Amino acid sequence: EPEVTQTPSHQVTQMGQEVILRCVPISNHLYFYWYRQILGQKVEFLVSFYNNEISEKSEIFDDQFSVERPDGSNFTLKIRSTKLEDSAMYFCASAPGQGSTTNEKLFFGSGTQLSVL
Amino acid sequence: GQNIDQPTEMTATEGAIVQINCTYQTSGFNGLFWYQQHAGEAPTFLSYNVLDGLEEKGRFSSFLSRSKGYSYLLLKELQMKDSASYLCAVSHMTTDSWGKLQFGAGTQVVVTP
Numbered sequence: 001e002p003e004v005t006q007t008p009s010h011q012v013t014q015m016g017q018e019v020i021l022r023c024v025p026i027s028n029h030l031y032f033y034w035y036r037q038i039l040g041q042k043v044e045f046l047v048s049f050y051n052n053e054i055s056e057k058s059e060i061f062d063d064q065f066s067v068e069r070p071d072g073s074n075f076t077l078k079i080r081s082t083k084l085e086d087s088a089m090y091f092c093a094s095a096p097g098q099g100s101t102t103n104e105k106l107f108f109g110s111g112t113q114l115s116v117l
Numbered sequence: 118g119q120n121i122d123q124p125t126e127m128t129a130t131e132g133a134i135v136q137i138n139c140t141y142q143t144s145g146f147n148g149l150f151w152y153q154q155h156a157g158e159a160p161t162f163l164s165y166n167v168l169d170g171l172e173e174k175g176r177f178s179s180f181l182s183r184s185k186g187y188s189y190l191l192l193k194e195l196q197m198k199d200s201a202s203y204l205c206a207v208s209h210m211t212t213d214s215w216g217k218l219q220f221g222a223g224t225q226v227v228v229t230p
Contacts, residue, residue: 043220056217091159108159
């Protein structure tokens with residue numbers, strides 16, 4: 001079964017540094033997402049991306065965050081100046097187009113554990 | 118506001134049945150997902166209900182009542198590998214796609230021998 005891949009699996013950074021989390025969505029998918037999960041807490045929506053632009057973002061997704069699809073395969077999340085509270089597992093997800101027979105599935109990657117020191 | 122409630126933890130023995138309830142209050146409801154999440158891993162899709170009724174998939178079934186804001190996930194013939202957190206998640210109609218999910222806190226299911 002095709003899968004969403006994320007790199008790195010773990011990222012340790014100093015507070016104030018920039019990090020880029022990388023994702024390769026499933027190749028024929030059209031919708032892309034970032035979610036995060038702070039240890040012991042709920043999975044939280046960050047941002048959705050469709051047709052090369054952000055379609056929706058949460059309150060968490062402030063000016064320190066940005067997303068990009070630099071080529072036909074990668075989807076990245078950048079945090080410009082990391083804070084301690086950004087420490088979390090970040091999940092990338094993708095979904096096929098609305099006309100797909102499998103459009104009920106949102107496929108998650110295995111996540112990047114970000115630790116801000 | 119939007120609220121999704123599910124029990125924190127449930128314990129059951131191998132071979133038994135467990136039912137995990139989820140209630141929600143939300144505007145613009147579009148559908149309800151159930152995901153399984155093992156510790157430190159990504160959520161994996163179990164089921165999606167958009168219409169009222171029961172959806173059965175092997176050992177797992179999911180039920181939805183939109184009028185009551187209620188769903189349950191039924192796990193039958195429990196196996197040790199079913200020990201995991203089960204996440205109820207609501208999709209919202211106001212968004213461009215159903216991929217913006219609001220998750221509950223998850224129900225930790227512990228299967229004992």
